[in-house]
Amino acid sequence: METTESTSPIQTVLGIDIGVASVGWALTDISKDDPHVIAAGVRLFDAGVEGSDKQIADGKDTPRNTQRREARQTRRQLWRRRRRKRKLFGVLQKYVLLPP
Numbered sequence: 029m030e031t032t033e034s035t036s037p038i039q040t041v042l043g044i045d046i047g048v049a050s051v052g053w054a055l056t057d058i059s060k061d062d063p064h065v066i067a068a069g070v071r072l073f074d075a076g077v078e079g080s081d082k083q084i085a086d087g088k089d090t091p092r093n094t095q096r097r098e099a100r101q102t103r104r105q106l107w108r109r110r111r112r113k114r115k116l117f118g119v120l121q122k123y124v125l126l127p128p
Contacts, residue, residue: 037059038057038059039057039058039059040055040056040057040058040066041055041056041058042054042055043055043056049072049073049074049075049076050070050071050072050073051070051071051073052068052069052070052071053068053069053070054067054068054069055067055068075089076091076092076093077089077090077091077092078090078091078092
């Protein structure tokens with residue numbers, strides 16, 4: 029009976045590079061002595077800023093989420109102020125400095 033060289037299963041590694049405006053990937057075969065790239069690609073995203081190319085290059089661009097961020101900041105500020113008042117009222121009522 030002759031023995032033949034058995035084929036080993038392919039060992040692959042998926043490499044992912046996550047950037048600010050892109051995601052790159054590469055699938056490599058690392059089996060045996062001949063490692064090589066099976067497939068690779070990249071996905072580019074639009075910039076998260078508004079403005080012309082010159083403004084973006086000069087750093088004078090404006091983020092797209094400015095309006096959402098300002099609304100969130102206002103909500104948090106109001107919530108924190110309301111919480112501080114409630115805590116203060118609770119302490120004042122505890123020491124009978126404010127009617128219940």
